[in-house]
Amino acid sequence: MKALVLWDFMFSTASVPSLNSIGPTSVDVVDEEEHLDFNNYYSNGDPRRCAERSILFKANRVLEARLDYITSRVNTFEAGLYKKQLFEVYKKLGHVAVLAQDWVKALSAYQEAYRLQPLEYWEDPGAYYGLGLVYIHFKEFKLAADSFSRLLYSFPNLDIIVEVKARLGVCYQNLGDYPRALKFYNQALSDSSETPFLSKTHIRFNIALSSENAGDLPKAEEEYKNILAEASPLYHFWEFTAHLPFKQQH
Template sequence: MFQISNDELLTAMELDSRYYGFLDLSDPRNAEINDLIQQTITALQDEIASSHSSNIVKQRDGKHGNSKSNILVKDEHIKENSGQMESDNKDIKFGLANEIAPKGNHQGIEEVDINTYCKLGHLHLLRSEYYEALSAYQKYMRLCEKYWNNHAFIYGLGIVYFEFRCFKWSIKLFQELLYLNPHFTCANEVHLRLGLMLKVNGDFRSALKHLQLALADSSPSTFTDLQVKFQIAHLYEVQNKHKAAKESYEFILNDRNVSLDLKADIYRQLGWMYHCVECLGEKKERESNALRFLQKSIEADPKCGQSLYLLGRCYAGVNKVHDAFLAYRNSVEKSEGNADTWCSIGVLYQQQNQPTDALQAYICAVQLDKEHRSAWTNLGILYESCGQLRDAYACYLNAVKQISKQYKWIN
């Protein structure tokens, strides 16, 4: 068992979810604090396990033999039994009714401070151990009658759901947090994440409001003002406000403090906009600009497989087949798990009357992403052109299933 001094324990206990993103535990300079956090996690887990063992012994001795104690001991072994939970609990407001147990006098766990579970959640979160953080936070929520007064807890759980892309629950938690405490220490982090999630959900007006609030907040942040401005520019782009997006992207590029990574992202977005958006000029001029910006993106970040993939798409669009293949090949080398690239390679092979190579490329695409609608559709077309109608039908059926899934998700 690790021995932790009182000073070290106090240091670890001061850490909570608000340090998430600010404290980089992968940095060798933070190796000492990372070790301390791991030791504290182990110590807290040992404390909980020791308490559970003691309670079991007491129950065997008949000191805690009532049925309520038995239920709680089972609950404290992290066996979440939704059948034993009350559906009318007032905390259903977070959409987490299946994870909240009845409150009351928790006999059998009095030796363990309820806040221990919240602290465990914070420490696991700082180490990016999201499953462990979720488990600890949920236990704290079940046991604490007024958990909504713990704003660091609400923030931490919201971050966990954000990382798991459970946007519905994350949005509810973050909105509740801002209602309870509009001046929360990490309010700017909350506004940014709300903006990103609402953008994905198509609530563009609310997304813009939160991104602008994040930009206006001068508190310490894990993101730069230029990164927020990039998200606002991208918000204009997904709304098809292409001229506003183009102007916003170019404005960021003119800033002397723009990083190479952000330059690469902006050049990629501009390049693809020129390729796709007719209102940005004549086709020949647009294609030239698209190639130029995508090449600049690759120069800024040579390891970006997405820019190489889009460059290949642009070359294919102007019938530069050899250059397209080279770009796709480089993209695969940088990011092997890209189903879009393999699908595009298949299309290119199919256009060059190389059905066997096209088949292999499409199969790679659907193996990487079984829900890739375009790959299933093109594979069906390939099979149909070869007279393999049964296989073509199966591929089309898979493509239709993905369309149905997407429709249900949107609605």
């Protein structure tokens, strides 16, 4: 019974092959995304529905060209600058790949960025967040929980922190660590902000489900009844439960 459940794309144009192919409108949209606004671009359904998908393809081409430029001029860089330049490009390639839902490429790019500059990698909240999304996609919930936990405790005041808590709840629920799942679900529920990742009602449903799996049946029953009482019409609740097998008590 598992409910399975960026970014800082701003880079210097110095020495970068022409950005003109992206166009001024596209550049404006990219530059406005200063941090982690993953849900503004990402659809949990068909990735082709992503409204800015063409921008992502163009951004990927620019970054690939930048990567070729750097590697072809390795001898012209000062000591340490070569790795730093490569690190920035690989990290941003990872961000773009996540937004485009190219999960294999995203993982490869993030791993290469980490290999180049492991200390600097963990200074960027987008790197934590993007890597966590990749691990969730591949159902590596322990690794995803590690990434989101680092993000939560290193950058506790981010606008998306309620989503981070909800995703941590999902990770621990899938790991069968229901006390931790409940901890983060309750934190996300009590937060006044919302996340398109999970509605407050869906979070409450996951609290009920985690309570049931943890053996706290009175708490689970109470939560289910509260959700039913507030559901209008009731079919919204059944949308959550129709595909889930429930424990039967004997």
